[in-house]
């Protein structure tokens with residue numbers, strides 16, 4: 400049976416699946432709770448479906464590239480095809496257990512970059528090639544069958560790939576549902592040190608450091624290291640970095656809810672922002688922040704400088720980049736702090 404979609408419908412379906420893949424790729428960066436598994440699932444199955452769609456598409460258009468005169472539109476199309484194939488190949492390779500060591504980057508970083516590059520190239524490509532679909536493109540039964548076959552292929556291939564990884568015990572077999580691989584769990588400070596960009600503060604002198612709770616509170620607090628380090632609240636939680644590794648650790652420090660109880664947040668307090676000595680910051684809704692930990696120790700050892708000594712945020716279910724290191728200020732807020740995204744990208748510039 401021929402399940403290939405008609406040309407225009409193929410193109411529109413590619414557009415839809417690309418939007419789905421880029422969208423789920425972006426959402427996956429802030430997904431870390433077990434209930435978020437479907438984001439990664441859609442991303443993987445979507446990518447595999449795209450392989451079939453692109454085979455159909457390339458079979459149809461390759462003569463324009465090999466036989467016809469090249470225009471600027473051809474250049475953009477070829478660049479788009481190359482980047483898209485690169486994004487798919489790097490994603491599939493990463494999922495199958497491969498990696499690369501590119502100075503500061505790994506294969507997953509490369510995959511994210513290529514995936515993001517698809518967006519401007521696709522927009523440009525659409526400016527030259529945009530065609531509205533026509534009614535005759537969508538012929539009920541046959542189209543429905545094609546879509547079923549496509550979705551079946553995407554989901555089936557995704558499932559087989561995961562199964563093969565596990566059965567053959569390939570490198571990718573130790574992945575979490577986020578795709579991250581295990582590195583240094585329950586090893587105290589002996590797990591990877593990672594920065595989002597290039598934060599690199601001098602070691603913080605605990606004698607000069609203090610933790611402040613400020614903002615929408617009745618009783619602002621400032622506490623020195625000796626006071627903060629006395630608390631022994633514990634949480635076993637998984638730090639899961641978006642560059643593709645995770646470590647499960649026993650963290651110890653002060654439960655943020657204790658600090659908030661003393662600081663007495665105002666009635667309209669909604670968010671709590673955790674700010675690093677570098678300016679890097681992230682917030683959590685108040686209820687979630689209450690359960691989070693400002694850790695001073697990991698696996699019974701004082702945090703090393705690289706891991707955020709004197710204190711770092713432990714936010715279970717959040718991704719690694721949200722676990723602010725070298726925290727010095729806890730700011731209770733009534734709004735969600737739109738500036739934090741800029742702050743994590745620019746904090747290293749001082």
Ligand SMILES: Nc1nc2c(c(=O)[nH]1)N[C@H]1C(S)=C(S)[C@@H](COP(=O)(O)O)O[C@H]1N2
Nearest residue numbers: 592593594595598640675679706719720724
């Ligand atoms: N201040 C600050 N906190 C930060 C970062 C950073 O660059 N600056 N990187 C984040 C990222 S991307 C991750 S994955 C974790 C890594 O924590 P680790 O170095 O203890 O493994 O810290 C997060 N906290």
Ligand SMILES: [Mo]
Nearest residue numbers: 640641719720
């Ligand atoms: Mo990270």
